[in-house]
Amino acid sequence: MTVLSRFEKKVIIVTGGGSGIGQAVVRRLVAEGGIVTAVDVNEDGLKAGAKQAENIAVAGGRYSFMVGSVSSEESVKKIVQDVVDQEGRLDALINVAGILRSKKTTETSLEEFMEPINVNLIGTFLFCREALPHLTKTKGNIVNTASTSAQYGHPYMAGYAASKGGVEAMTKALAREYMKEGVRVNAVAPGGINTPLKEGQNDRMGGLDVSLFSHLVRPDYVCGEPDDVASVFAMLASADGSFMTGEIVKVDGGVHN
Numbered sequence: 001m002t003v004l005s006r007f008e009k010k011v012i013i014v015t016g017g018g019s020g021i022g023q024a025v026v027r028r029l030v031a032e033g034g035i036v037t038a039v040d041v042n043e044d045g046l047k048a049g050a051k052q053a054e055n056i057a058v059a060g061g062r063y064s065f066m067v068g069s070v071s072s073e074e075s076v077k078k079i080v081q082d083v084v085d086q087e088g089r090l091d092a093l094i095n096v097a098g099i100l101r102s103k104k105t106t107e108t109s110l111e112e113f114m115e116p117i118n119v120n121l122i123g124t125f126l127f128c129r130e131a132l133p134h135l136t137k138t139k140g141n142i143v144n145t146a147s148t149s150a151q152y153g154h155p156y157m158a159g160y161a162a163s164k165g166g167v168e169a170m171t172k173a174l175a176r177e178y179m180k181e182g183v184r185v186n187a188v189a190p191g192g193i194n195t196p197l198k199e200g201q202n203d204r205m206g207g208l209d210v211s212l213f214s215h216l217v218r219p220d221y222v223c224g225e226p227d228d229v230a231s232v233f234a235m236l237a238s239a240d241g242s243f244m245t246g247e248i249v250k251v252d253g254g255v256h257n
């Protein structure tokens with residue numbers, strides 16, 4: 001097997017690095033030599049990631065973490081500045097942090113609708129805004145996290161789907177805005193992936209009409225693993241994705257086709 005070192009000497013921030021897909025992305029980047037700072041509100045998850053990273057770091061790969069919320073403007077400003085002060089540069093930003101809420105729309109309060117918007121959309125915006133001045137210097141790139149929930153309109157997730165639709169639109173807008181400055185901006189849209197977020201969703205399905213999720217009732221439905229999507233995040237963030245910008249790459253085992 002060829003060992004890749006696509007992130008040697010590359011400084012990368014990964015939000016949501018304390019669990020699921022974000023943790024898998026961190027493992028992948030560190031294993032390929034990346035200097036990775038994971039950001040999350042889940043400190044235990046970030047510490048667990050440190051143990052995983054220790055064993056796989058090659059080619060100068062390094063892992064550190066910062067605890068903070070992606071929805072806090074002050075916290076996001078400080079985290080990005082601290083990483084740049086410590087490492088001297090920023091080559092990539094990977095926005096994975098997210099939350100999922102699902103409920104019948106008529107029973108959803110405005111506050112509940114706004115929860116995923118505040119984390120998934122506003123958090124992604126804040127990190128992009130703070131990182132872009134540094135990424136223009138390195139001709140770096142951003143990979144955001146969308147979802148098939150936006151593209152296919154999964155029911156009972158009005159706020160979540162809207163947040164991810166917003167991430168898709170913002171990804172395309174930023175890609176165009178920063179094209180001349182050599183910064184690429186793409187997004188991955190995962191389908192169902194086995195993570196705590198997905199388990200929480202399964203737990204909340206009681207009382208909801210599962211048959212409305214047309215992909216879930218397909219006989220050939222498959223749920224992926226975090227590593228199945230981490231490889232695509234890594235490709236987009238690396239030089240292998242150098243001719244791609246403004247793309248939303250669906251990774252769902254084909255179940256939404």
Ligand SMILES: NC(=O)c1ccc[n+]([C@@H]2O[C@H](COP(=O)([O-])OP(=O)(O)OC[C@H]3O[C@@H](n4cnc5c(N)ncnc54)[C@H](O)[C@@H]3O)[C@@H](O)[C@H]2O)c1
Nearest residue numbers: 016019020021040041042069070097098147192193195197
């Ligand atoms: N698992 C799936 O089926 C699936 C499908 C499509 C999209 N996604 C998206 O993938 C991303 C990762 O999800 P996952 O499945 O790995 O879930 P997860 O719950 O395992 O991980 C999400 C991480 O985000 C962190 N987080 C939540 N709010 C935060 C905040 N305010 N600030 C900082 N960190 C915060 C959590 O603590 C957690 O560690 C999310 O954006 C999610 O919407 C997941």
